[in-house]
Amino acid sequence: MKKIILIIVIALSASVVSVAQDDDAEKGNGGRLEALKIAYLTKKLNLSTDEAQKFWPIYNQYMSEIRKTRIDARQNKEGEIHTEEKLLNIRKKFNGxxxxxxxxxxxxxxxxxxxxxxxVLQKELMERRLQRMENRKPFRQ
Incomplete structure (x- = not known):
């Protein structure tokens, strides 16, 4: 299990830099990030073939609604609490x-x-940012 998480983190490392430069997941490397998320979920859920055939179409609808809500919230400059409430309602709906x-x-x-x-993604981004900051510091003796 630790090896799989390590592999995912390493794969994340390769795409995190470019994802961090582009906040909009709909552009740039959002597709690669989504592929990593799908791989992570697949491993965690250990779906049978039958379960996977039923689950992934629902997941795609779920993610579509989540993305749309986040985009709308950004465009309409909605408050964080209001946006989180909408996202929670989507999660409740899709729980069923x-x-x-x-x-x-x-x-x-x-x-x-x-x-x-x-x-995991947030932690990796933070570590990358810290690394970049340390690399920018001038070397002193």
Whole structure:
């Protein structure tokens, strides 16, 4: 398990620099980041073929609504609390949809893994930024 997480982190490292330069996930390397997220979720959920066939179309709808809500919130300069409330409502709605495709245990694992992925990505971005800052400092003897 640790090896898989390490592989994902290494793969993230390769794409994080360019993703960090482009805040809009719809441009640039958002596709690569989404592919890494899908790989991470696939491993965490350990889906059977039947589960995967049911799960991924629902996941794609879910992500479409999440993206649309975030884009709308940015464009309309909505408050953070209001946006988070909308996102929570989407998660609640899709919790029921995901339960049609997966066991409630796997649905719970999905939501946890999605949050974990965000944390892993954030940590990697932070480490990259710190590395760049350290590399910029002039060498003193």
């Amino acid at each position: 949809e995901f339960n049609k495709a997966l066991s409630s245990e796997k649905v719970n694992t999905f939501f946890k893994a999605e949050k974990e992925f965000g944390s």
